[in-house]
Amino acid sequence: MSTSTGEKPLLRVKDISVAFPVTGRGIVRRRIGSVRAVDGVSFELRQNETLGLVGETGSGKSTTALAVLRMLDLSGGRIEFDGHDITRLGRARMRRLRRGMQMIFQDPFASLNPRMRIGRILEEPLVVHGLTGDGRGSARRVDELLELVGLDSGTRDRFPHEFSGGQRQRISIARALAVSPKLLICDEPVSALDVSIQAQIINLLVDLKRRTGLALLFIAHDLALVRHISDRVAVMYAGRIVELADRDALYERPLHPYTQALLAAVPRPDPEVETARGIGLLPDEPPRSIDPALGCPFSLRCPKAMDVCRCETPPLRMRDARAVACHLYGPD
Amino acid sequence: MATAADTPLLRVRDLTVEFVGRTSCLRAVDGVSFEVAEGETLAVVGESGSGKTATALALMRLLPAGKAQASASEVTFEGCDLMRLPESRMRELRGNRISMIFQDPMSAWNPALTIGKQVAEPIQCHELLSWPSALSRAEELLGSVRIPDPRSRSGQYPHQFSGGMRQRAMVAMALACRPRLVIADEPTTALDVTVQAQILNLLKDLTRQSGASLILVTHDLGVVARYADRVAIMYAGRIVESGSAREVYRQPGHPYTRGLLACVPRLDRPATGALTPIPGQPPSLNRLPSGCAFHPRCPHAMERCRRERPVLEHKGGQHWGACFVDFHR
Numbered sequence: 001m002s003t004s005t006g007e008k009p010l011l012r013v014k015d016i017s018v019a020f021p022v023t024g025r026g027i028v029r030r031r032i033g034s035v036r037a038v039d040g041v042s043f044e045l046r047q048n049e050t051l052g053l054v055g056e057t058g059s060g061k062s063t064t065a066l067a068v069l070r071m072l073d074l075s076g077g078r079i080e081f082d083g084h085d086i087t088r089l090g091r092a093r094m095r096r097l098r099r100g101m102q103m104i105f106q107d108p109f110a111s112l113n114p115r116m117r118i119g120r121i122l123e124e125p126l127v128v129h130g131l132t133g134d135g136r137g138s139a140r141r142v143d144e145l146l147e148l149v150g151l152d153s154g155t156r157d158r159f160p161h162e163f164s165g166g167q168r169q170r171i172s173i174a175r176a177l178a179v180s181p182k183l184l185i186c187d188e189p190v191s192a193l194d195v196s197i198q199a200q201i202i203n204l205l206v207d208l209k210r211r212t213g214l215a216l217l218f219i220a221h222d223l224a225l226v227r228h229i230s231d232r233v234a235v236m237y238a239g240r241i242v243e244l245a246d247r248d249a250l251y252e253r254p255l256h257p258y259t260q261a262l263l264a265a266v267p268r269p270d271p272e273v274e275t276a277r278g279i280g281l282l283p284d285e286p287p288r289s290i291d292p293a294l295g296c297p298f299s300l301r302c303p304k305a306m307d308v309c310r311c312e313t314p315p316l317r318m319r320d321a322r323a324v325a326c327h328l329y330g331p332d
Numbered sequence: 333m334a335t336a337a338d339t340p341l342l343r344v345r346d347l348t349v350e351f352v353g354r355t356s357c358l359r360a361v362d363g364v365s366f367e368v369a370e371g372e373t374l375a376v377v378g379e380s381g382s383g384k385t386a387t388a389l390a391l392m393r394l395l396p397a398g399k400a401q402a403s404a405s406e407v408t409f410e411g412c413d414l415m416r417l418p419e420s421r422m423r424e425l426r427g428n429r430i431s432m433i434f435q436d437p438m439s440a441w442n443p444a445l446t447i448g449k450q451v452a453e454p455i456q457c458h459e460l461l462s463w464p465s466a467l468s469r470a471e472e473l474l475g476s477v478r479i480p481d482p483r484s485r486s487g488q489y490p491h492q493f494s495g496g497m498r499q500r501a502m503v504a505m506a507l508a509c510r511p512r513l514v515i516a517d518e519p520t521t522a523l524d525v526t527v528q529a530q531i532l533n534l535l536k537d538l539t540r541q542s543g544a545s546l547i548l549v550t551h552d553l554g555v556v557a558r559y560a561d562r563v564a565i566m567y568a569g570r571i572v573e574s575g576s577a578r579e580v581y582r583q584p585g586h587p588y589t590r591g592l593l594a595c596v597p598r599l600d601r602p603a604t605g606a607l608t609p610i611p612g613q614p615p616s617l618n619r620l621p622s623g624c625a626f627h628p629r630c631p632h633a634m635e636r637c638r639r640e641r642p643v644l645e646h647k648g649g650q651h652w653g654a655c656f657v658d659f660h661r
Contacts (some may be wrong), residue, residue, distance in 0.1 A: 056524035057495075164613045194379040195551055196629075199595040199609035206606065221525065228597035228607065251599070265529040267554030268600040269593060271577040274558040281533060282526045 008083065009044035010182055010215050011068065011101075016041050016077030018060075018067050037063040039239040040077070042316070047182065050209065050216040052230030052247075054223060054262070060239040061219045065185045068217070069101055070094050082182060099129045102176035106188035108168035112160040118171055119156035122146070125178040145174040149204060166197035173204065177212075185217045190225070202229060223266050227251050235259045238297035245322030255324045257302050296327065304328060340367035341512055341545050342391075345406035349386045351399060358617045360386040360400075362569035365644070368513065373536070373546040375560035375577070377553070377592075379614050383569040384549045388515045391547075392432050393422050410512065428458040431506040433499075433535075435518040440502060441490035447498075448474070448486025451505045458509045473504040477534055496527035500534065507538050514539055517549045532559055553596060557581060562650065565589050568615050568625035571644055575651035585647060585659035587630045624656070632657045 018038040023029040038060040045051050053061045066072045068079060070086060078087045082100055089097065102125075105111040112121060122142045123132070132138040143153045149170040160168055169189060176184055186205065190198040206229060209216055220226050226233055227247060234244040235256065243256040254260045264279045282301050296302070299309035308327050316325040349361035361383040368374050378384040389395045390402040393414065407414040410429065414422070431454075434440040442450060448470045456466035467486070474482035477500040490498055499519060506514055516535065520528035536559055539546045548560060556563050557577060564574040565586065573586040584590045591610040597603070612629040615621055621628050627637040634656065642654040653659045 056526065166613060194614055195553075195592060196379060196595055196610040196614065199607035200611075202597075203606050203609060223525070224597040224599045227599065227603055247603070251603075261526060263599065265526045266599055267529075267552070267558035269553035269557050269581070269596060269598060270600055271557045271560075271581050273600050274554075279529060281530055 010047050010082060011045040011217075012078075012080040013044070013064075013068060014042050014078040014080075016064075016067055016079060017075045018063050018072055019075040036075075036239050038067060041236075041239075041241055042077075043234055043241065043244060045183070045215050045217060047215050048209065048213040049232070050218055050230045052226035052233040053217065053219045053236060054221065054226050054233060055236030056221065056262075058238075059236040061236055062187055063239075064236070065103065065187055065217060065219055069098065069103060069185065096129075099179045100181050101183040101185065102179065102181040103185040103187065104169070104172045104176050104189050107192050108165050108172055109160075109192075111172055112168055112175075114160055117157055117159055118146075121160070121171065122156075122175055122178055125175060129179050131179060141178065145178055148177065148208070149174045164197075165193050166200055169193060169201050170204065173201075173208070177208065180212075181214070183215045183217065185219070187219045188221070189218075191220065191222065198225070205229065223263060235262065240297065240325065241316060241323070242298065242326065243322065243324045244316070245324075249320070249322055253320075255319065255322070255329060256298075256326050257304050257328070258298050261301075261303075296325075341370050341372075341410065342368040343406060343408045344391070345404060347387065347390060347402065347404040347407065349383065349390050349395065349400060349402045352401060356618060360569055360617060361390065361402075364566075364569075364571055366564055366571065366574065368545045368547060370512075371540070371543045371545055373539070373548060373559060373561045375548045375550060375556040375563045376566060377550060377556055377563060378566035379551060381568075381614055381617060382566040384566050385517055387566075388432070388517050388547065388549050391515060392426060392430065393417075393419075394432075424458070427454040427506075427511075428509045429511055430513045430515065431509070431511040433502050433506045433514065433516040433519045435521050438490065438495070438498065441498060443490055446487050446489055447493065447501050451486070451501060451508060454505065455508050470504075470508070473508055474501060477501065477504040477538075479504075495523055496531065499523060499527075499531050503531065503535055503538065507542065507544070510542055511544055513545045513547065515547045515549070518551070519548075520555070521550075521552075528555075553592060565592075568620060569617065570625070570654065571652075572626065572655070573651075573653045574644070575647075575649065579649055579651045583651075583660060585651065585653040586626075586655050587632055587657065588626050591629075624654075 016038060017036060017040055019034040019036050021031045022033045022035055024032045041064055043051060055061050063072065067074055074087065081097060084097060086094060086097060119142050122145050123138050126132050126138050126141060142156055146153050146155060151170055190201050193201065208214060218226065218229055230247050232246055233250045234241045237258050243259045254263055261282045268274055280303060295310040295312060296314055299305040306327060314325045314327045316323045319329045345365045347361055347364045351358045351360055364387055376384045376387065395402055404415050448467055451470035451473060452466040455461055455469050456463055471482045471486045474486055479485050479497060479500055493501065520531050523531065550556060560577045563577050563580050564571045567588050573580060573589045580589060584593055594608045595610055597607060610629055615625055623639050624637045624642055627633040636656050642656050644652050644654045647653050647659045
């Protein structure tokens with residue numbers, strides 16, 4: 001492929017927005033406004049790189065992922081994938097390109113068809129993308145995939161309900177990798193799994209990335225997990241990226257007050273650390289992203305809010321080799 | 333009501349819960365014993381299917397009738413044997429001396445009643461107040477859990493509250509009659525991390541003020557470290573290790589506890605290469621391994637572990653463990 005030089009990003013997301021309509025009550029459900037679930041989000045992702053996307057419920061993480069896959073309509077912005085502008089690509093061409101971008105979902109119980117045997121679940125993407133070749137080829141590919149995710153090839157004739165949550169998530173990963181994508185989007189891939197199983201799946205993803213040069217867009221609310229797996233991390237709040245930095249910079253020296261509060265709120269699994277550590281509690285709760293009032297969306301909860309924060313939305317600016325959207329940090 | 337200092341508020345001996353199906357019978361809790369002292373926070377930790385929720389429901393006698401059966405040689409709370417209490421007496425205790433906070437702040441509320449009415453209900457029922465005074469007491473309580481503008485908020489319905497606000501109101505309701513024991517079953521699992529910190533701090537402050545004890549059921553090892561005095565680790569329906577939070581975290585004895593603490597990435601340690609997972613899967617209750625239920629996943633399993641089931645033994649201090657392998661290696 002022409003873009004595998006590592007120079008050009010595999011995915012370039014520029015200033016995208018996604019708005020959902022808000023309808024009125026009553027029978028006619030007239031449209032009375034819109035909610036910006038994602039509001040001017042930009043980032044890049046290279047091959048063999050993992051970008052973590054963190055933020056609370058409603059911050060727009062999953063919507064961003066669906067927008068990248070073009071499973072939602074953009075209301076603004078531009079997405080380039082593998083050298084193509086996919087912002088306005090038609091369905092048929094988008095479908096072909098989507099072979100390069102696959103996704104695994106949070107719930108391994110809802111995301112596998114209960115009536116299909118594992119073999120067919122893994123063959124289906126090959127059929128959809130016309131990669132079956134002769135019948136024997138696809139059977140061999142299914143065995144390869146099962147081995148890749150650490151499942152026995154005898155499992156191909158079984159049904160999803162015969163597997164535990166962790167094994168099902170392995171099947172989801174195998175299905176996503178069937179068409180050899182370049183980008184794998186993982187939306188909370190382990191949050192439905194037991195703690196003792198999560199590490200197995202995370203190690204598998206890290207290993208697959210190393211072996212195949214996959215790029216990962218890793219969405220999770222578990223900050224320790226995101227730190228473990230990511231090269232760079234973007235923090236979202238109310239539909240915007242408020243800070244984006246290299247992993248260590250972000251976790252060792254968070255700049256945005258929201259990133260700081262988020263990291264402080266995570267309890268550490270050590271009673272001695274916890275007794276010694278005070279946490280500044282944030283007032284109130286994440287706002288609904290409806291009606292983005294003027295000003296920084298975090299200013300209502302921010303312990304460091306100034307007058308300017310309530311009337312002017314801070315842009316995402318470069319500062320100390322990272323991007324941060326906060327009035328505390330002026331231009332470099 | 334005179335409780336000697338060394339008598340625990342709650343003592344549970346050999347609690348067993350079985351779910352009875354048409355053809356089979358699953359033992360979700362298998363001979364669990366523990367105590368909760370006055371004013372203490374005990375965390376019960378385990379993965380799905382470990383029996384932690386069934387234990388909590390059994391204490392409240394809220395297991396589905398006809399489908400599940402609880403038995404125990406002793407469940408003593410404030411001198412009453414909860415297992416043998418008639419249902420009418422149990423109703424007097426529930427929501428009054430013992431109360432419960434559930435995981436899902438949406439489905440635990442009645443969607444058709446205002447929050448204020450639901451918080452007032454146990455007050456009217458147990459404290460025999462008139463309805464108007466119960467309602468105004470409910471408003472006070474909503475204020476005490478820092479719900480802004482409690483007067484107008486108490487007239488709203490659950491769907492008009494955010495998840496965190498619903499859970500705050502749940503805390504208000506649980507503490508309405510000044511219970512001696514609060515059982516919180518994964519109270520913040522559905523919530524964001526900043527909201528989780530608010531709710532748990534609130535719960536901890538309010539129980540500390542009133543001297544109530546707290547049983548905190550959770551799978552989050554960070555939450556345990558921050559809020560619990562003592563911890564009991566459950567696996568496949570049994571307690572495999574218990575002790576003060578400091579003992580268990582500083583010197584985890586059971587290989588399962590060690591595995592749990594080793595397999596989570598941590599913000600308080602440098603980021604490392606690969607995580608150390610616990611191999612295999614948690615067992616399903618209808619196919620429990622022989623001997624120690626953890627032996628197929630245990631790195632130290634010996635022949636004896638396959639044959640015999642270890643019992644919970646005293647290992648020094650407050651530390652107890654159920655393992656044949658040398659506990660403090």
